[in-house]
Amino acid sequence: MAKRVESAVAAACPGCAAAQEGRALFCAQCGRIQPPPGCDYFTVFGLRPHLNLDAAALEREFHGLSRRLHPDRFIRAGAQEKEWSLADTALVNDAYRTLKDPLRRTEYVLKLSGTWGGPGKEKTPADLLEEVFELNMEVDEARAAKQAGKDERAQRTGLEAARARVAEMVEGLDRELRAQWPAWDAGAEDTRRSAERAMALLVERRRYLSNLVREVDEILGE
């Protein structure tokens, strides 16, 4: 599970008693550290939830927060503040890793909205399963032939061709995903929802196919 740090949302800053909204790591009034807020990853960095994310802004905010959370700054802090600084650091690192990567960012957004992932979601479409199963079978046969010691070179070429084909499909899916980003970023509620549904299908398809690419890579590396 993408661990969300349980927030012990402080109603008020222990330092200056200013009310906290659970959206920031530091008190806006006195700058004192707060427990991990229960907000989404974008808000951790003070960014608007956007798929077409400003990478430079993310980088800047990440480095800024990392500096403020540096252990050197908490050497003389109390036990609780030390603990919060560690928990906040874990949150910032998770958030940064998730948002930095376009695919993870997209998957994260879909999970937040409940469109994808988690139990009780819609079943994988039958035609996608058929296709993935067939591709797996092809690769499996090539693998068996390779292990049976048949013409190694020919098998390798066959596997490489299969890999290239599936990798191309994955790239195509990435392009389709990106094509949905503007609708999600700027769209009205219903446009956003339909973009989410479209992206959920693409992400799911991509999971199966990228697994397949990894499998082929493993066989080729053997």
Added chain:
Amino acid sequence: MRAGAAGLAVWPRWRPVHDNGELKSGETTMAYSEKVVDHYNNPRNVGTLDKNSAEVGTGLVGAPECGDVMRLQIRVNAETQVIEEAKFKTFGCGSAIASSSLATEWIQGRTIDDALSIKNTDIVKELSLPPVKIHCSVLAEDAIRAAIGDWRKKNGAE
């Protein structure tokens, strides 16, 4: 863990990953239970039945989170309603392979109604699956249901 000769038809895919796709560090050596290892090295009933046969029901299911795909097929005696033969083929991690292998073993010789009473929790218990692998047993239960559903549809029962 390497597949034995009988394991050619199935692949290892044991990658403990967070749901953001990141490999969990330090957990790559997470131990399988002995029963999982046994089913993995000697999978029972790997194979294919003729999916066009009226006697055969096919269940093809997948787990989007991890990309595993499982096909389970049954040959049913229409008169006795007994599953006379069961075959599977799974592309996935060791737990998914073991779950489907065990499922075929359990349903062979049972009536379809009886087979439907098998719960994923039975599989979890038998194989001592860890919480992160429970979805593999769910997949196996889904596959049994899908195969029986397909057979019933073919035979006009549903």
